[in-house]
Amino acid sequence: MKQQLEKIEASAKEELSSCSEIKALEALRIKYLGKKGELTAILKQMGGLTAEERPVIGQLANKVRADIEEALAEKLSSLKANQQQAKIAAESIDITLPGKHCGLGKLHPLSIVENEVKDIFMGMGFDIADGPEVDYDYYVFEALNLPPDHPARDTQDTFYISDKVLLRTQTSSVQVHVMETQKPPIRIISPGRVYRSDAVDATHSPLFHQIEGLVVDKGIKMSDLKGTLEMLMKKLYGNDCKIRLRPHHFPFTEPSCEVDVMCFNCGGKGCSMCKGEGYIELLGAGMVHPKVLEGCGIDSTVYSGFAFGLGLERIVMRRYGISDMRLLYENDLRFLNQF
Numbered sequence: 269m270k271q272q273l274e275k276i277e278a279s280a281k282e283e284l285s286s287c288s289e290i291k292a293l294e295a296l297r298i299k300y301l302g303k304k305g306e307l308t309a310i311l312k313q314m315g316g317l318t319a320e321e322r323p324v325i326g327q328l329a330n331k332v333r334a335d336i337e338e339a340l341a342e343k344l345s346s347l348k349a350n351q352q353q354a355k356i357a358a359e360s361i362d363i364t365l366p367g368k369h370c371g372l373g374k375l376h377p378l379s380i381v382e383n384e385v386k387d388i389f390m391g392m393g394f395d396i397a398d399g400p401e402v403d404y405d406y407y408v409f410e411a412l413n414l415p416p417d418h419p420a421r422d423t424q425d426t427f428y429i430s431d432k433v434l435l436r437t438q439t440s441s442v443q444v445h446v447m448e449t450q451k452p453p454i455r456i457i458s459p460g461r462v463y464r465s466d467a468v469d470a471t472h473s474p475l476f477h478q479i480e481g482l483v484v485d486k487g488i489k490m491s492d493l494k495g496t497l498e499m500l501m502k503k504l505y506g507n508d509c510k511i512r513l514r515p516h517h518f519p520f521t522e523p524s525c526e527v528d529v530m531c532f533n534c535g536g537k538g539c540s541m542c543k544g545e546g547y548i549e550l551l552g553a554g555m556v557h558p559k560v561l562e563g564c565g566i567d568s569t570v571y572s573g574f575a576f577g578l579g580l581e582r583i584v585m586r587r588y589g590i591s592d593m594r595l596l597y598e599n600d601l602r603f604l605n606q607f
């Protein structure tokens with residue numbers, strides 16, 4: 269019987285050592301330790317032993333049971349550990365693989381400079397005003413002292429929706445919208461798209477951008493206009509930048525002027541970039557015409573104001589040395605990625 273017990277233990281251990289599945293382990297437990305198992309079968313024969321043999325064999329049988337149980341438990345935990353290991357390996361991610369490149373967008377040069385101009389004016393206490401791109405003739409022309417047969421309308425031909433409704437040719441229309449709804453003091457700029465029926469070339473486009481400015485208050489003078497524009501140009505082009513005002517005519521301002529900025533290429537001496545002038549034309553401006561103020565219900569004997577309108581494309585082209593305006597609208601990433 270002793271030999272049988274030892275044989276059971278040896279064969280149980282051997283089978284266990286080659287077992288590689290948790291399910292098979294349970295079958296082994298039943299085979300050796302179950303009610304109908306090999307060990308139980310031996311114990312059932314204990315009745316035939318002598319009184320001296322019984323405790324010895326009993327002890328041995330208990331030891332064999334304990335040994336097999338221990339071996340089963342060990343095997344179970346080692347199989348579980350292996351299973352866990354395999355699961356981790358299967359689910360692991362190789363963080364050394366190069367990732368998928370996700371291209372980051374960036375602002376268009378027109379937006380970059382527009383934001384810069386907005387920041388500069390907000391720093392001087394201006395608000396940003398918005399206005400419609402499709403507007404009534406009244407706001408774009410008539411209220412700005414450009415009656416139906418005014419010759420200056422010829423220079424701003426546009427796309428008409430109807431006799432009275434058109435695509436705005438200038439952001440100056442926002443001046444009227446603002447003055448109709450706000451009382452002075454008024455201090456706004458209004459950036460936006462404008463339209464003209466111009467043929468496309470290096471310096472013309474049927475769609476471009478302007479930034480309008482308007483200040484109305486008691487005691488506003490031409491010197492306020494000059495100081496404001498000088499500050500803008502110094503912030504945009506550096507402290508050495510100088511501006512020059514030339515007399516001009518606009519129907520909605522009196523007096524009117526054009527504002528030139530010193531050519532950054534030659535510093536005012538004259539070069540091919542400024543066509544020998546030393547200065548480059550940047551914007552139109554002037555003191556708001558009393559007729560325009562009165563038309564918007566503002567008493568021109570109490571209030572005065574200045575206004576200006578600058579072309580955003582010109583500033584952007586100047587800033588980055590872009591010689592062809594069309595590049596700004598073609599959406600060619602090779603161009604746009606440079607900013």
Ligand code: DAH
Binds near residue numbers: 574
């Ligand atoms: N609206 C004018 C244009 O498109 C520019 C301009 C000139 C705007 C003088 C103004 C101004 O506000 O006072 O050419």
